[in-house]
Amino acid sequence: MQYAAAAVDTRCDEHHEFCALAPFWRVALLTKAREFKAGWRAINSPEVYRGGPESPLMTATSLIIRGELLFARGCVDDGLADVNAGLRAAERCEARLLLPTGYVVLALAAFRRADMRTCLHFVDKLTGEALLGYFGQAAGAWVTAQVAEARGGTDRAAGLIAGIVSDRLVLRQLLVSEPAAASWLVRASCKLGARDLAEAAVTAAATASAEHPGFRVIRGAALHAAGLLEEDSGKLLEAANTYPDRWCGASAREDMAGLLAERRSERSNTVRTFELALGAYTAVGAARDASRVANKLRDFGVRRGVIRPVQREGHQPHGLTNMEFAVAELVSQGHTNNEVGRQLFISRHTVAFHLKKVYQKMSLTSRVELAASWKQRNGGMSSNVRNHDDGGGRW
Numbered sequence: 001m002q003y004a005a006a007a008v009d010t011r012c013d014e015h016h017e018f019c020a021l022a023p024f025w026r027v028a029l030l031t032k033a034r035e036f037k038a039g040w041r042a043i044n045s046p047e048v049y050r051g052g053p054e055s056p057l058m059t060a061t062s063l064i065i066r067g068e069l070l071f072a073r074g075c076v077d078d079g080l081a082d083v084n085a086g087l088r089a090a091e092r093c094e095a096r097l098l099l100p101t102g103y104v105v106l107a108l109a110a111f112r113r114a115d116m117r118t119c120l121h122f123v124d125k126l127t128g129e130a131l132l133g134y135f136g137q138a139a140g141a142w143v144t145a146q147v148a149e150a151r152g153g154t155d156r157a158a159g160l161i162a163g164i165v166s167d168r169l170v171l172r173q174l175l176v177s178e179p180a181a182a183s184w185l186v187r188a189s190c191k192l193g194a195r196d197l198a199e200a201a202v203t204a205a206a207t208a209s210a211e212h213p214g215f216r217v218i219r220g221a222a223l224h225a226a227g228l229l230e231e232d233s234g235k236l237l238e239a240a241n242t243y244p245d246r247w248c249g250a251s252a253r254e255d256m257a258g259l260l261a262e263r264r265s266e267r268s269n270t271v272r273t274f275e276l277a278l279g280a281y282t283a284v285g286a287a288r289d290a291s292r293v294a295n296k297l298r299d300f301g302v303r304r305g306v307i308r309p310v311q312r313e314g315h316q317p318h319g320l321t322n323m324e325f326a327v328a329e330l331v332s333q334g335h336t337n338n339e340v341g342r343q344l345f346i347s348r349h350t351v352a353f354h355l356k357k358v359y360q361k362m363s364l365t366s367r368v369e370l371a372a373s374w375k376q377r378n379g380g381m382s383s384n385v386r387n388h389d390d391g392g393g394r395w
């Protein structure tokens with residue numbers, strides 16, 4: 001951060017392109033640190049464009065960095081629009097080093113919206129960049145691990161989890177760039193029964209926090225991870241109040257409510273905490289997470305309407321509801337009812353109910369017919385996946 005600030009303050013009279021890009025890389029670091037106000041001031045400062053006309057590389061960089069900042073702030077749609085535009089510009093000028101940053105944002109956004117087809121599309125792109133040697137980001141491995149867990153359970157992500165935690169460099173890079181990673185690693189490691197991995201993640205997060213006391217987001221992540229491992233609701237509450245990131249704050253509150261739910265005397269506090277998490281998830285468009293919390297609230301007899309996964313504008317084909325569309329999309333990919341239910345946070349019986357409605361509306365009788373019809377309709381890819389070369393369109 002200090003080097004980045006010094007680079008921005010250094011005057012370049014020869015208008016070198018890399019000197020002109022320095023302000024954007026500083027904004028990228030401010031985004032990682034969740035210093036949103038400073039990042040927003042910097043990205044909108046006239047000084048950012050002091051180097052004269054924008055080059056294609058500068059255009060691509062500014063759009064992707066701005067989009068990542070907007071996404072982290074919770075301005076999801078605006079952020080995705082900028083990232084998509086930036087990826088098209090990056091592909092045109094062959095700026096491959098920019099692509100992983102954009103792919104991580106798009107994959108994570110789709111994952112939180114329960115749009116697994118789009119998410120897998122960008123995870124595949126991240127894998128391709130890794131094979132070509134352009135990857136180098138711990139965030140991509142973390143997103144891939146989350147998707148693996150969602151699709152096949154925690155065991156399916158065990159190798160990636162162990163690889164991330166056991167590699168000190170990768171783990172450190174991840175913990176200071178993705179605040180939600182520490183708590184996820186602890187949660188996943190505990191599900192695997194690998195307490196040693198959970199303890200290693202908590203220790204690394206605590207070390208990062210101690211070394212960087214000026215960054216609230218790193219302290220929040222360390223408190224969240226420790227609170228999960230120690231089952232300490234006080235630390236989880238402190239984490240929720242410390243995080244500058246709304247999604248992370250919601251996650252800490254959800255985990256806190258999960259602990260409170262085990263105490264019968266804390267019913268009202270549990271419901272209130274779940275509702276705070278639900279509101280924050282909904283505000284940042286995290287339909288997958290909102291649906292999960294809404295289901296937990298139903299266990300307490302509280303029903304709350306939430307945004308549905310894979311929302312799309314306009315009418316769905318064959319008069320399908322949004323939930324029927326989401327079920328049909330996942331079933332067409334070969335998922336079982338149990339797997340669909342796990343991804344959409346509904347029971348397998350509810351999946352079967354929606355699937356029956358899909359068959360009736362589409363005049364189908366089997367999963368095979370649905371897969372063939374869906375593939376023909378979507379041309380092998382969800383309409384929600386944007387073509388970066390089309391020069392327009394919407395997420």
